[in-house]
Amino acid sequence: MQRVTNQTMAANAQRNLQASLQQMARLQEQGSSQKRILTPSDDPRGTADVIAIRSQQRAADQYERNIGNGEGWLTTVDTALGNATDILQSTLQRTVQGANDGALSQEAKNALATEIDGLRDALLKEANSTYLGRSVFAGSSNEGKAFAADYAWTGTDGASVERKVADGVTVRVDANGKDAFGEGATSVFALLGGIAADLRAGTPVSGRIDQVQGALDGVIAAHATVGAQHTQLQRAESVLATATVDLEAQRSKAEDIDLAKVILDLNVQSTVYQAALNVTARVLQPSLMDFLR
């Protein structure tokens, strides 16, 4: 039997109160910080998870920025190709009109030629569309224009502009200008120039109708490809939105406290502490001296 003295009782009481208070301080810290893992040693494995999840969250934020940037590129390309389609359709109409050799005076043909020149300039302007200073049809070239005055394409084959939208997934956000519009003497701009010249010279242009139709088909095909890229980007965006919510849920599960549980524990602990104080106060009080005269 261990002997009990006032000192051992006081020391035990003090130790128990200290332990109780420490436990309460820890619960309060958890409750106020809302974090289950305050230092890595609270849960080493959980810490590794939290670091990985937080890293994925920051990567997801970056993907979101990349997608926003890619969206800008693709919208610019989309608009430019839409406008190009309209322009080429107008050109087709003018060319068909100009092919009516017998019915048209030379003046009328000249007027059509001027109109087609204007359409060519408008088309060139669309082909030289830029987003944030970059030509969207010139790939990773940093030339100011995708097509020079001689219709030479300034881009490089295979050097496309890509945006990373998820781990290991990239989406192309530009269009190959050469595929859409051709280049140099075989470009659609040279074709339009040729039609205008033929009209002015009185050369029949009926043979050009198929060429214009061919160029229009080329632009429409490029537009369809861009549409597919756009869909891919949008799908990546919606996947990312879901992933962001999932990641936050995962992080919260790994790192955050169960508030209801902590508050309950805190209440229980506070009751325990008060009880301990109460008992200590009662136990330490009396000694034989209280009863001796």
Place this chain on the structure above:
Amino acid sequence: MSTFSGLNTAYTGLTAARRGLDVVGQNIVNANVDGYTRQRVTLSSVPAVGNRFSTGAASGEGVNVDGIARLGNIMLDNQVRSTASAYGFANVRATSFAKLESSLREPGDEGLSARFDAFAGAWQDVANQPGEAAPAAVLINEAKALAGQIATGYNEAVGEWSRVRGDLDGLVAEVNSAAASVAELNAQIRKGTAQGVSVNELVDQRDRLAAGLAELTGASVRSGEDGMIDLVVDGNALVAGAKSSGLVAVGAPSMTGAASAGVHLEWAALPGTIVSTSGEAGGLVSLLASAADGGPIAKAAEQYNALAAKLASSVNELHAAGSTTGGATGLDFFAFTAGAPAATGLTVVPTSAAGIATGVAANGAADGSVAAGIAGLFGQPGSVSKDWSDYVTTFAASSKAATTTAKGAETAASNALGAQAAGASVDMDEENVNLLMYQQAYQASARVLSAVDEALDTLINRTGLVGR
């Protein structure tokens, strides 16, 4: 048996009761003195002395005060010392681990992992807009923040090493002065014992110092002659009777020299012999070990150096292969200051977009493939950021183990102290009972005295008066 021996018997009773009261008083007033061990008067009855003039049965001659016993228990004292030694060792380690752990700043937005992610993100923004000033400026700032954070982590490890080194010096001074005090008390105890004076209070003081030395160095106690004790550390005497030896802390004063000149303790009188201790000194020495010997602080610093070196080499390898929008190739992104540790010497080379290699020249000046490649270096298995998160996990596990050990040792130490206090501490109720007991004994002895007195009075003053 003399006629007056009854008076003397009563007198010895009075003396014994008074001494008992004195000792109770001493116990009560010292009840809260740290290390005080309760005392008891030891009494023995004095047997009858026969002489040739008296025959027949005779009563004893009273009570004798043999001495004042100190109610300590050597076994419990030993247990207190050995658990204190284990606790001292575990506690300094746990404290240091906790400090290093808080300098990791993980998990959270201030940790290195967040800096790695921000750095990778900045590279992607540069990949999206090669050659643009704004993302390049962000990247350069993020790179500097990353290098700065690695340097901060390293410096915190170095600072912790210096703190522990300073603690060791302070501890050695404390040990030496405590050992000298123990030797001095030993001398006083020897003298007191020889003179027959009670040395209980001196023994209390000395045992308290011995317990402190056990916590500091793991010194074990060997009983010596004349009530003295020897304190033994690593097989040699720190205190031998009235003589004490000194310890010195030898080795590099800062972490950079720790690998070549390891820190250890030596006897001041025997330079060159390593003293291996347990207790706090052992804990501190183990913390100061070089990384090769498993010192956690040096290892932490080495980890920061390794991170800096790997970061620079992996980024530079891709960066040098790429070209800037201006066409320059073979550029480094990170460089090291010569002569400084990798972690603190890491610097960022480019100052503007013109110095950042973003792509492959063949793909056009605005190619961002190299920048995207560098961004992809992070977060993959085997990458520098993964190294960091692995290190955090490993360190956290060791830190947790250190804390658990310290908690266990603390429980053992406090249990041993509790057991010691249970035997040695003063119980007020018990002392009050003793107080009553000795008080009653005093009153009763006084009554005996007056009874004998009255009997003698009858004999001396009232006999031979018949018929008067």
